[in-house]
Amino acid sequence: MRILLPLVRITLLWCLTLLLPSCVEPYMPDVISSPKSYLVVDGFINCNGVTTLKLSRTSAINEPGISPAETKATVYLEEEAGSRYRLQEKTTGTYTSDNLRLNSAKRYRIHLIITPSKEYASDFVTAQLTPKIDDVKWQLDTKGINIFVNTHDPTNATRYYRWECEETWETRPVITSGIEYVNNKLQNRLIPYPTVCWGNEISTDIKLGSTASLSQDVVSDYLLRSYTSTNARFRHKYSILVRQHAQTQEEYNYWNLLKKNTENIGTLFDPLPAQITGNVHCLSDDSELAFGYIGAHSVEETRIFITRAQLPLSLPVSTGYDDCIADTVVSRDIPGVFGFAGNIPVAVISVGALGTSVECVDCRLRGTTVKPAYW
Incomplete structure (x- = not known):
């Protein structure tokens, strides 16, 4: 008994440990x-x-x-x-x-x-009057594409800065379709899917910089954005608008x-x-x-563009549609495969159809067809 008792205790503790998670209930105080x-x-x-x-x-x-x-x-x-x-x-x-x-x-x-x-x-x-942005630049290194901002105040009066970024990029589907499956039959689309859209994102992270510990009020190569070189935003054309705010x-x-x-x-x-x-x-x-x-201050803005032609041709930039494929479906199976969705873009072939999801052919699900005025 003296030998078996510790083993029994260990086994019991192990079982209790396994049961503990099932006893946890969420608690939300009033x-x-x-x-x-x-x-x-x-x-x-x-x-x-x-x-x-x-x-x-x-x-x-x-x-x-x-x-x-x-x-x-x-x-x-x-x-x-x-x-x-x-x-x-x-x-x-x-x-x-x-x-x-x-x-x-x-x-x-x-x-x-x-x-x-x-x-x-x-x-x-x-x-406060916000100093002008000296420049916004990008650099390509072994890890990816980095975007920096540079600024300075010759009067040494600002010292505290905040930046906001608004990004825009082209997106183009790699699969096109002019035929869809609607009401249990294949039919031509009266209005083709768009072939180019523009994605947009306004930064939500907080970018701050201070030169209070420096002798000169100079911000040098402050990193705003960092992307892998394969990021789909750089597949065609990319733009970033940088807004600079002076702070107390x-x-x-x-x-x-x-x-x-x-x-x-x-x-x-x-x-x-x-x-x-x-x-x-x-x-x-x-x-x-x-x-x-x-706070109370003016705002300074600078916009830059990065095109695919500016990047090395050997750079393996993602299309943004890498997971999109067109599956072959024979004619007799079309109702069973496509019928549940009611609106599936397909491309007809001699023995059936190639089908894919709407997300793969309609770029409006990733942006807008309205071309920006600055594009």
Whole structure:
């Protein structure tokens, strides 16, 4: 018994360990599943153009989807002891001003009145002029294609920067079809599938740079994007628009904390999430939270293109449709293979058909057929 008892204990512990996962149930505390909804203000004061603000509300962590928009708000851009400009709600929850040229020597804020009775305002901040972008360039190395930005402020007055990127690229299906299977029969398509579309993506990651520790206010080869050389975005023609924002140290610190909270999480060595509020406050109720930081600055933009002709011919760039194939189906099997979908593009051959999915021939599922004005 003295010899067998430890073995019995070990076996029992092992069985309990196997059973533990089946006893785990999800737990959502009331404070998380039914939180109070707070105002979120997203945007900045453009001192040399149109100011755009998006107003929304926080939602519970267990509620999927987009945060609800804050509509029918009264929104003003105010100069300290000066003029006031109304922002109009152009689309749901999005408010825009006229094209304004603000005095960079003045201080500005956003003033909000949310129906029925709550009033918010951001702190007054000094308007900044963003330095011009020196250049945006790309380099090809053994790992792929890297895109960099360079800038500097000869007055050494900026020191803190933020960048946003908007990318556009051509996509062209490698399989074409003018015949489809509809209502249990093959028929010619009256409107052909498009042969070229344009994909588009606006960056969601936060790109920040600081020269505060340098003797000169110079940003050199800051990495914006990095892709493998086979990425399908470079199959035909690719473009990136880079927007540059000057920041105060306070605004930079806000974005840096937001970056840590949203991008650097998931491992034991990442920083713990911290509460982020910003410089927007509720004037009618001190206990009411609001989220967002409203800075005031101009914006500088630069766009570059990369074409397939600029890359080595030996570079194995993906088509973006590498998984697309056309399967052969004999005539008698067409109803069984294609009938369940109702609308399948096919190419007829003598003994049957070659069939593939709509995703492989309709590039509108990957972009738009509207050619960009800058293309």
